[in-house]
Amino acid sequence: MNNNFFVKSHGLGNDYIVMDSHKVDFEFTEKNIQLICDVHYGIGSDGILVLVDSDKADFGLRILNPDGSEAEKSGNGLRIFAKFLFDYGYTTNTSFSIDTLGGVVQAAVIQQENAKARTIKVDMGAAIFESEKVPVKSELPECLDDLLELDEVSYKINCVSVGNPHCVVLKDELVVDEIMQYGSQIENHPKFPNRINVQFAKVISPDLVEILIWERGAGWTLASGSSSSAVAAIMVKKGLTNRKLTLRMPGGELKLEVDPDWQIRMTGEVREICSGVLSDELLSELIG
Structure with missing residues (x-):
């Protein structure tokens, strides 16, 4: 997998770009996040999912909003991220844990199509009403x-x-x-x-x-x-x-x-839209 490789997928029209933090040549600053998510000047998306290290779960995840802020948890994002991990060989297991700012969650590939994850169940954790x-x-x-x-x-x-x-x-x-x-x-x-x-x-x-x-x-x-x-x-x-x-x-x-x-479980489909490598010209803007 080349550096600056990305995958863009959607869960019911909610689309995210997925990247591996170990394989990028730039920092995920607020400005860079906004540029990548911009539909005219970047790739365009509802956010970026970044694979990071974790000592609490099998995989770590940062969820970055289009305005540059960071989200604690995203159900569609978690399913998209789980599909990326399974489809691109980060794991051969159909069940694994993901560490987010909102806590550790369990993900499971429920249905496959052509050896790719299609339907994924995510344990969203407990609802808190206080x-x-x-x-x-x-x-x-x-x-x-x-x-x-x-x-x-x-x-x-x-x-x-x-x-x-x-x-x-x-x-x-x-x-x-x-x-x-x-x-x-x-x-x-x-x-x-x-x-x-x-x-x-x-x-x-x-x-x-x-x-x-x-x-x-x-x-x-x-x-x-x-x-x-x-x-x-x-x-x-x-x-x-x-x-x-x-x-x-x-x-x-x-x-x-x-x-x-009050534990919540969610099941739904995810689909890949495209994959590719960031261009040298876009990288030059991201690196500054």
Whole structure:
């Protein structure tokens, strides 16, 4: 594998670039991350997944957002990263552990196609509802049906951490323009010390929930594994769905399971888009 080699894959339209930190000739600075993720001047993606060393798990992972910030956890990112590890020979095992800022998770290749991983299950860890641990500034010990006031509108919010923070708003109807208008305001509201991921959710049945997603550091997103996990946890917490349910997003569907101890497991497909090597001209900009 050449230096500066990359793979671009997607999970339900949520796309990431994957690279090995040991095989790059530049630093992942905020400026460089923004350049690589830029659809016009770089490769273009919803983020970068970087393989790093770990003394806690089989593999270490850094999750870098398009704005240059670093995420604690990403469900789609974890599945994409697991596919990369399996497809490119970093492991021959179909089950392995991955160390993230949001904790160590287990990944398992469930289905293969032409010796490549297609369907992957990820143990997302336990949902945490305590306000101070999400974190969210709330007078409630658990931020459920708390009021969030914006300049033009107010929402009842439900907050949870699945290794990264999430704000779930229950809606009777889902309107893309609405989350596009207010997603950034919610993400950056002073109520959330570390900013927050935002989901508008509509319960279709006890087994199906539809969601729209505004991802912290990335904006409007077709799909998100951690967002799906967060919404599933909130739905079960509020008694609105079964513990096994499907989350439907504009990019597709994920299967979620929420255990009685709030451990969450997620299953979904991942597909590779392309692979290649960064050009010398792009490298010259990254290296400076």
